[in-house]
Every structure is written in structure tokens, then in C-alpha cells.
Amino acid sequence: MRQFRNMIYPYAAWTAVMIVLPMLMILLYAFTKAGNDVTTFRFTLENFARFFQDAVFLDVLKRSLVIAVVTTIVCVLLGYPIAYVIASGPEKSRVFWILMITLPTWINMLVRTYAWVGILQDDGLLNRIFALFGLGPFHMMYTTFAVVLGMVYNFIPFMILQIHTSLAKMDKSLLEAASDLGANRVQSFLRVTLPLSLPGVLSGITLVFLPAVSSFFIPKLLGGGQYVLIGNVIETQFLTSGDWNFGSAISLIMAVIIMVSMYLTRKVDTDPAANGRRE
Amino acid sequence: MEKKLIQFKNIVKEFDGKLVLKGINLDIYENEFVTLLGPSGCGKTTLLRILGGFLTQNEGQVLFDGEEISTVPPYKREINTVFQKYALFPHMNVYNNIAFGLKIKKEPKDVIEQKVKRMLKLVNLEEYAERAVTEMSGGQQQRVAIARALVNEPSVLLLDEPLGALDLKLRQEMQHELKKIQQEVGITFIYVTHDQEEALTMSDKIVVMKDGEIQQIGTPTDIYNEPVNEFVANFIGESNIIEGVMLEDYKVVFEGRRFVCVDQGFGKNEIVDVVIRPEDLDIVPRGEGKLKGVVKSVLFKGVHYETMVETKVGTEITVKMQVSDDRPVFNEAANEKMSANDFYLDVEDVEELDDATIIARADAQAWNPDEDEFISIKEVSYTIEKQNGTYPVTFSTAAGTSVTVNMIVKDENRVTSTENEEEIFAVNFFKKADEIQESIALETDLKTWANASAWSLEDGTAVDISDVKYTFDPEHITPGVYDVTFATKGYEYKVDTTDKYEVGDEVGLMFQPEDIHIMAKTQ
Numbered sequence: 001m002r003q004f005r006n007m008i009y010p011y012a013a014w015t016a017v018m019i020v021l022p023m024l025m026i027l028l029y030a031f032t033k034a035g036n037d038v039t040t041f042r043f044t045l046e047n048f049a050r051f052f053q054d055a056v057f058l059d060v061l062k063r064s065l066v067i068a069v070v071t072t073i074v075c076v077l078l079g080y081p082i083a084y085v086i087a088s089g090p091e092k093s094r095v096f097w098i099l100m101i102t103l104p105t106w107i108n109m110l111v112r113t114y115a116w117v118g119i120l121q122d123d124g125l126l127n128r129i130f131a132l133f134g135l136g137p138f139h140m141m142y143t144t145f146a147v148v149l150g151m152v153y154n155f156i157p158f159m160i161l162q163i164h165t166s167l168a169k170m171d172k173s174l175l176e177a178a179s180d181l182g183a184n185r186v187q188s189f190l191r192v193t194l195p196l197s198l199p200g201v202l203s204g205i206t207l208v209f210l211p212a213v214s215s216f217f218i219p220k221l222l223g224g225g226q227y228v229l230i231g232n233v234i235e236t237q238f239l240t241s242g243d244w245n246f247g248s249a250i251s252l253i254m255a256v257i258i259m260v261s262m263y264l265t266r267k268v269d270t271d272p273a274a275n276g277r278r279e
Numbered sequence: 280m281e282k283k284l285i286q287f288k289n290i291v292k293e294f295d296g297k298l299v300l301k302g303i304n305l306d307i308y309e310n311e312f313v314t315l316l317g318p319s320g321c322g323k324t325t326l327l328r329i330l331g332g333f334l335t336q337n338e339g340q341v342l343f344d345g346e347e348i349s350t351v352p353p354y355k356r357e358i359n360t361v362f363q364k365y366a367l368f369p370h371m372n373v374y375n376n377i378a379f380g381l382k383i384k385k386e387p388k389d390v391i392e393q394k395v396k397r398m399l400k401l402v403n404l405e406e407y408a409e410r411a412v413t414e415m416s417g418g419q420q421q422r423v424a425i426a427r428a429l430v431n432e433p434s435v436l437l438l439d440e441p442l443g444a445l446d447l448k449l450r451q452e453m454q455h456e457l458k459k460i461q462q463e464v465g466i467t468f469i470y471v472t473h474d475q476e477e478a479l480t481m482s483d484k485i486v487v488m489k490d491g492e493i494q495q496i497g498t499p500t501d502i503y504n505e506p507v508n509e510f511v512a513n514f515i516g517e518s519n520i521i522e523g524v525m526l527e528d529y530k531v532v533f534e535g536r537r538f539v540c541v542d543q544g545f546g547k548n549e550i551v552d553v554v555i556r557p558e559d560l561d562i563v564p565r566g567e568g569k570l571k572g573v574v575k576s577v578l579f580k581g582v583h584y585e586t587m588v589e590t591k592v593g594t595e596i597t598v599k600m601q602v603s604d605d606r607p608v609f610n611e612a613a614n615e616k617m618s619a620n621d622f623y624l625d626v627e628d629v630e631e632l633d634d635a636t637i638i639a640r641a642d643a644q645a646w647n648p649d650e651d652e653f654i655s656i657k658e659v660s661y662t663i664e665k666q667n668g669t670y671p672v673t674f675s676t677a678a679g680t681s682v683t684v685n686m687i688v689k690d691e692n693r694v695t696s697t698e699n700e701e702e703i704f705a706v707n708f709f710k711k712a713d714e715i716q717e718s719i720a721l722e723t724d725l726k727t728w729a730n731a732s733a734w735s736l737e738d739g740t741a742v743d744i745s746d747v748k749y750t751f752d753p754e755h756i757t758p759g760v761y762d763v764t765f766a767t768k769g770y771e772y773k774v775d776t777t778d779k780y781e782v783g784d785e786v787g788l789m790f791q792p793e794d795i796h797i798m799a800k801t802q
Contacts, residue, residue, distance in 0.1 A: 171364075173366040174368060176331075176360075176366065177366035177368070178368075178379070179333075179352070180331060180353050180354070180359055180360045180428075181354075181359065181379050181427065181431065182354045182355075182380050182383045182431065183354055183379075184352075187383055191379070191383075192368060195370045196368075196369070
């Protein structure tokens with residue numbers, strides 16, 4: 001192993017330049033006023049105060065969290081049965097379905113989201129199909145429905161893969177044991193399969209919630225200009241208003257929220273008391 | 280013991296067109312400790328899983344208490360299983376694992392607590408109720424699995440190789456404990472194992488299985504003392520099996536001598552297998568034994584020595600090995616080395632000769648000395664006639680390196696021993712000194728070089744050449760001619776002795792009429 005030690009340096013350098021440095025920059029920008037130069041920094045908490053004092057921003061934050069939570073819940077409810085069905089199939093069909101689920105992610109997310117615009121528009125694919133049955137047209141674009149749909153569509157593969165992994169690695173003899181001890185299929189599922197797949201569900205939740213809460217182009221494309229989420233606000237600060245300091249501060253707030261939620265998820269995941277407790 | 284609890288009637292099971300169970304008929308009585316014993320792949324676990332409800336047979340019936348249960352799902356059967364790898368629920372502690380079945384049945388909390396506590400006591404795990412099962416040792420997990428099954432008060436407990444993962448000492452401890460538990464709770468245990476010692480120790484009844492068929496059903500003593508065929512005799516303990524002829528009731532001939540035995544009911548002059556267990560044989564002074572022999576090997580086995588006594592030598596052949604110190608040919612231009620040996624051929628081999636055989640017999644090789652990589656031999660050119668003589672053969676590579684050696688056709692070099700109904704064959708051969716020095720498995724190489732083989736004259740089957748004898752020192756061999764002797768195994772008896780004998784001792788073997796067990800010959 002020793003001779004490979006030196007190979008870590010390029011990686012460390014890369015990490016420092018590409019990950020650590022930008023993070024430090026965000027930290028620096030968040031706590032300073034506009035108009036810094038390299039020698040003088042004017043530290044301030046103004047950026048944070050501005051965010052928390054403005055009802056509009058708080059509203060956007062709330063809406064972002066709600067959308068992310070709804071997306072995550074839909075992903076769990078839809079993804080679990082899909083993962084379950086895939087995992088209970090034979091090896092060959094499992095490989096096939098997992099490929100089918102990962103296949104769309106090989107195409108750029110932006111392109112796939114644009115495709116939904118075509119499907120959901122007032123004269124789009126869905127409404128034309130409805131029209132054949134004399135229904136509609138329904139207005140779907142630029143609604144919460146469209147945004148949640150876009151997010152679920154984009155992020156559900158992460159949920160399915162995580163749950164599938166935890167289900168597939170579960171020892172099948174445990175189900176035989178449960179059945180042997182008198183549990184029917186529903187009881188076996190509730191008492192054995194479900195608790196044993198929870199770690200997969202939790203990491204799935206993390207993987208869906210994180211991108212959902214900070215996504216900006218899905219609400220932009222499917223929610224239209226009026227449907228603003230926190231990701232859009234950050235984007236606007238950097239690209240349109242040019243207020244990098246305020247943008248950095250909002251990013252930092254989001255980072256803290258995400259860190260806290262990850263910490264809580266992990267705590268549930270690894271809590272040893274959950275193992276040993278008598279019901 | 281009198282009531283039939285489980286009846287298997289002509290159970291047939293196939294997986295992917297392969298018959299795993301070929302019509303099993305078996306009755307299991309109440310409160311019996313029954314062991315299904317057999318090598319892996321004999322179908323014993325399949326039979327157990329059919330009874331547990333995890334598999335359905337293709338044909339036949341399973342009766343439980345007189346009722347057909349084939350369509351009853353596992354969770355409705357009054358049967359519990361201890362699984363091979365325990366299958367404990369990793370997300371529950373010991374208490375919850377054991378209470379699982381009772382909770383499913385929605386028994387009152389205080390009843391559950393009482394029953395679980397009793398089970399923990401039965402399996403000696405009272406202190407471990409709150410422990411996570413993942414933190415327990417194999418032996419402890421094993422006990423939890425047993426308690427988890429027994430707490431449901433099944434009328435039958437199925438155990439699928441439950442001690443397989445434990446070390447020897449723990450396994451022996453658990454054997455006693457399992458037997459004790461079975462006697463205490465007084466229910467039927469059906470135990471699957473491939474370990475004959477486990478089966479003999481614990482069972483009331485042993486069912487020996489092979490290739491999806493039952494070979495023998497009986498008590499441990501029955502099975503041990505009166506195995507019905509060679510397979511059972513070999514599988515249950517060690518045994519010496521000799522071919523013999525049953526002259527009439529109580530009289531058997533083997534090794535050309537008549538012996539009195541206690542077996543009867545075989546046909547007149549029927550060819551049979553004679554079984555004598557190693558512990559039933561005694562070594563006595565040469566004159567006093569019923570058989571005479573020479574000690575071939577001695578192995579220390581702890582409580583006894585396992586002494587092999589050969590009563591009749593095998594068939595032998597001696598060939599000449601001509602050792603030269605020729606160096607390989609070196610083609611500097613192509614950076615190739617090449618070597619080959621002269622070799623002998625039988626006249627009758629000439630017809631079937633092809634390039635591959637010639638390369639193999641001459642041991643022709645070409646290689647790159649720097650990279651130590653083999654180079655293929657592109658051309659083998661020769662002319663040969665079907666009569667005695669010496670014929671040159673030239674091997675060459677694509678780069679033009681070549682070696683010429685002689686194929687020497689001469690008469691057969693073969694001995695036959697009619698006494699043992701065996702024939703052994705080998706030819707004289709040429710070898711280079713450095714090849715002998717570099718050989719990593721010299722005996723095998725000598726067999727290959729001499730083309731040695733042996734077979735039975737009765738049915739033509741191959742006979743193992745177990746002995747290769749030579750007097751030279753392979754590390755420091757010099758050019759010259761050496762004798763190499765190949766021999767098959769003679770009649771050997773395994774004898775358990777408390778005294779240590781030396782290899783080469785001339786001894787006699789003693790046994791009593793009741794030590795001889797006669798079995799019908801299996802084909």
C-alpha cells in the first residue's frame with residue numbers, strides 16, 4: 001500500500017481547488033458586503049437578516065420545502081412497490097428492469113424535462129389524448145402538479161435503486177422463517193421485509209429530498225416564471241441581480257437545512273435502540 | 280412411538296428436468312428423532328422443505344396425522360423449522376425473535392413473556408433476552424433459532440443441518456443438548472445432516488439417502504452393523520469392503536479362504552461384498568491370524584492408530600529410464616530454446632500416431648528463454664513404418680528452430696497379473712536430467728513419461744497406480760539407466776489399533792465370525 005501513498009496528492013489538490021475552495025468562497029461571500037476587494041472585507045450578517053425578514057423569501061422557502069416533501073412522499077409511495085416487484089423477480093428480469101429504470105438518466109435531465117413541456121401543454125400530447133375521449137383540455141403546465149410531476153419523474157430512479165438494493169440483499173430465508181412461524185404474506189411483509197428495507201428507504205429519501213429542495217430548472221420549465229422556488233431565487237441572485245453575497249447566504253441557509261435533515265435521517269437509520277427495544 | 284405422524288407416499292420432485300427425489304416412501308412416528316442422512320445433493324433437504332411447505336412435490340402425497348397437507352401453506356402447518364443458517368431476524372433482539380410466532384398468533388402479552396422465558400431457560404440463554412442477535416456467537420444464534428421454533432409448541436421440529444456452521448467441540452456439545460431437548464419436550468425431530476457421527480449419536484432412526492432414493496432405514500446400530508450395501512457401509516463410518524463368494528448360509532469365501540460368518544439368506548455361490556469394520560480387526564502375530572499381511576502405513580488418530588495392512592501386493596511393472604544430460608537447442612537468431620526426448624512406441628501404436636501424440640510422448644517444447652513463454656511447435660515431420668526400428672522425427676517452430684529425436688518402435692513392454700485380474704502397462708523412456716530435477720510432482724510425471732496405466736481384466740475399468748518406486752535421488756540425478764516400478768494397490772485392510780506398528784512389520788489379522796458383515800453386491 002505504501003507505494004500508492006503519493007497517488008493521493010493529485011486527488012487532494014483537485015478536491016481543494018474544485019470543492020473546498022468554492023465552499024470557502026460561498027462562506028466568505030455570505031458573511032460580507034458587496035464591493036469587496038482582495039484586501040478589505042466588510043463582514044456583515046445583513047444578508048441573513050434580509051432573508052429572514054422578508055416574508056416573500058420565507059414563503060418561497062416554505063413552498064420549496066413543501067414541494068420537496070411532497071415529491072419525496074410520492075417517490076416513496078410509488079417507488080417502494082416498484083422496487084418490491086422488481087426485487088422479487090428472478091435475477092435476469094431484475095437486471096433488465098434496473099437497466100430500464102436507469103436508462104433515462106443517461107439522457108440530460110434538461111432535455112427530459114423539456115419533453116414534459118410538450119406532453120403537458122394545453123395543446124400537448126396528454127390533452128390530445130384526452131380530447132379523443134371528449135375530455136379536457138386540462139390546464140397542467142405551470143401548476144404545482146406539473147412541478148411535482150417533473151421532480152418525481154427525475155428523482156424516482158434514486159429511490160427505486162436504493163430500496164431495490166436493500167430488498168435484494170435481504171436474506172430470503174428470513175421470509176421462509178416468518179412463514180414457518182405462522183406469519184402470512186402481509187404479516188411477513190410488515191414485520192420483516194418493511195423494517196429490513198427501511199435503511200434503503202431512508203437513503204432514498206435523502207437522495208430525492210436533496211435535489212428536490214434545491215432544484216431550479218424544473219420549477220422554471222414546468223412551473224413557469226411565476227412559480228418560484230428557493231433554487232430559482234439563488235439562481236436569480238447569481239445570474240440576474242448579480243448579488244453574489246445574498247445568493248451565497250441563501251445557499252448557506254439551504255446547506256444548513258439539508259445538513260440538519262441528513263443528520264436526523266441518519267440518526268433514525270443507525271439508532272441502536274431501534275434494534276434492541278422490546279415492543 | 281406407535282402412531283404414524285407423517286407419511287411420505289411416493290414423493291417425486293424434479294428441478295429443471297432433473298429428478299431430485301425418485302419416489303420416497305417414509306413413515307415417521309410420534310416422538311421420534313429421525314435423521315435424514317446423505318451426501319450433499321442426495322435430496323434430504325428437498326424432502327425436508329417439502330414437509331415444511333416451502334416446496335411442492337411433483338408427485339406423491341404428504342400425510343400429516345392422516346391428512347394430506349400438500350396444499351397447506353407453511354404458516355398453517357403445525358411444523359416449525361430450524362434453518363441451516365438460522366435465519367434469525369437481524370432487526371430484532373433475542374426476545375423478539377423468540378416471541379415472533381406468539382405475537383403473530385396474538386397471544387396475550389403476559390403469556391408470551393412466560394413462554395419466552397421458559398424457552399430461554401431451556402436453551403440456557405436467560406441472560407441474553409435483550410441482546411441483539413447479530414452480536415451473538417454461532418452457538419448462541421443456534422439456540423435462539425431452536426427456541427424460536429420450539430416456543431410455538433409444534434408437533435414436529437425440522438432441523439436443516441443446524442450444526443453445520445459450528446466448530447467440532449461446540450457441535451458435540453449441541454448434539455447432546457439437542458437430544459436432551461428432544462427428550463424433554465417429547466416431540467418429533469426430523470434432522471437433516473451429512474455428518475454420520477451426528478446421525479449415530481442422536482437418532483432413534485436413521486434414513487440413509489443417495490441420489491434421491493432411500494438406501495436404508497434403521498436404528499443407528501442396525502445401520503452401522505448391518506449396512507445393506509457398499510454405499511451405506513462407506514458412508515456410515517469407515518469400513519473394509521472385500522469381494523467374496525457366499526458358499527452357503529454361514530460360509531463365505533474371500534481372499535481364497537473360507538470363513539464362518541453369521542449371515543444367511545444369500546444365494547448359493549452368490550458374489551457378495553464383505554464388510555469388516557476397522558475396529559473389529561485385531562493385529563496378532565503372523566502365525567495366529569486368519570489373514571497375513573504387511574503394515575503399509577500408520578496414521579496417528581488421537582485415540583488410536585489407523586494401520587493399513589496389505590494382505591496381497593498389487594500388480595507391478597518395472598521400466599528403464601534412460602537419463603541423459605542433453606542441453607536444449609538454442610537458436611540465437613530467433614532467441615528460442617527447444618528440447619525433446621527419444622521415446623519408445625509399441626508396434627500397434629504406430630497406426631494411431633498423430634502430431635499431438637508425438638509432441639506429448641517426446642515432451643517436445645519450445646520457449647523464449649528471456650520471457651519464459653512457450654512457443655508453439657508448427658511442424659512435426661517424420662516417416663514411420665509398422666515394424667520394429669528407429670525412426671527420426673523433427674520438430675520445428677515458425678522461426679526455424681528445430682530438434683530431431685528418435686521414435687523407437689519395439690515390442691510391447693507389458694506385464695499381466697492374472698491373480699488379481701489386473702493388467703498394468705508402461706514403456707521404457709528417455710529423459711533429461713534437468714527435467715527430473717525440475718519436476719514438481721515427480722511421481723505423476725514419471726507415470727506420464729512412462730505412459731503407465733492399469734486396468735481390470737474383468738470389466739476394463741481403470742485401476743489407480745498408487746505406488747511409484749525408484750531408487751535414484753531426483754535432486755542429484757546423473758546420466759545413466761534407472762529402474763522405475765509402477766504398482767497398483769493390493770488388498771488393504773484398515774485396522775484401528777492402540778499399539779503402534781512399524782511400516783514393514785509382518786503381521787496377522789484376526790476377527791470373529793460376527794465381525795463379518797455380508798452385503799448384496801451393488802452395481
